[in-house]
Amino acid sequence: MEKIEEIRNIALNVFIIILAMYIVVLIYTYLQTYIPYNMYYLEYHLKLVVEIFGIIVVLLYIPKLKDITYSFIKEFYNMFKKLSTGQIFVVLAILLLIYSAISLAFNREDYANAVAILSYYFLTFGVLNEFFDYILEKRLYYLTNTLKTFISLILIAIMIHYTPNIKEYFSHLDILIAFIAVLYLAVKLKKLIK
Known part of the structure; x- marks a missing residue:
């Protein structure tokens, strides 16, 4: 039960911080006559994050849902821990495609693209990554897995850097991934080394 309390406190703290950031951005956008183009996207994303964390906080404070939510998070974490590098990338791709479809449903075609x-x-x-896992058949798995993940992330950062559609909406994502x-x-x- 104390683990649930710890998760609930972390979620509540993050929710309060993001809510405060969202309120600051809202006040800034409504008081300014010139609003930078990217500020609208920041406001939109902060609103989404506030909604998601708000739902998580509510789920963690209702007694019946608290146990269900905690067990779901625990199972998801255990499942995610067992995935290989390639499988993690594929899961992230699926989640991004779902997010893209939701953005498309809200008539944000360029962003969804x-x-x-x-x-x-x-x-x-x-x-x-999965193909290389199949070829290497777990030889030097720890070292090759680390290098594959590093190289994949660097190559994704390079590809993002040279893709104007992504740079328009996520201007510093390449630096963050690198x-x-x-x-x-x-x-x-x-x-x-240890």
Whole structure:
């Protein structure tokens, strides 16, 4: 039960922080005469994140739903932990395609197109990772898995950098993914050295 309390407190803290950010962005956009184009997308995404975390917080505070939500999160985490690198990329691609379809339903065709292109990149590298897993048959698995993940993330960052549709909506996503790749490699190599 204390694990549920810990998760609930984390979700509530994140919800409050994101809600405060959303309120600041709303006040800024309504008080300014010149609003940067990207500010509308920031407002839209923050609203989505506030809604998602709001639902999670509500689910964690209703007693019956709390147990169901916790068991779902635990099962999802255990399932996600068992996936290979390629399978994680494919799952991310599927989630991005679902998000793209939702954006398309709200008449945001250009944005949905950018998200769909991003999901195809993840799908491509996920399938390539699975193909290399099949070829290598788990030889030097830990080292090759770390290098495959690093190389895949760097290549996705490069492809995002040279795709204007994605750069229009996610201007710094390439830098973020490259940073995550370098951080991932540093953590894995530190574990390997020990």
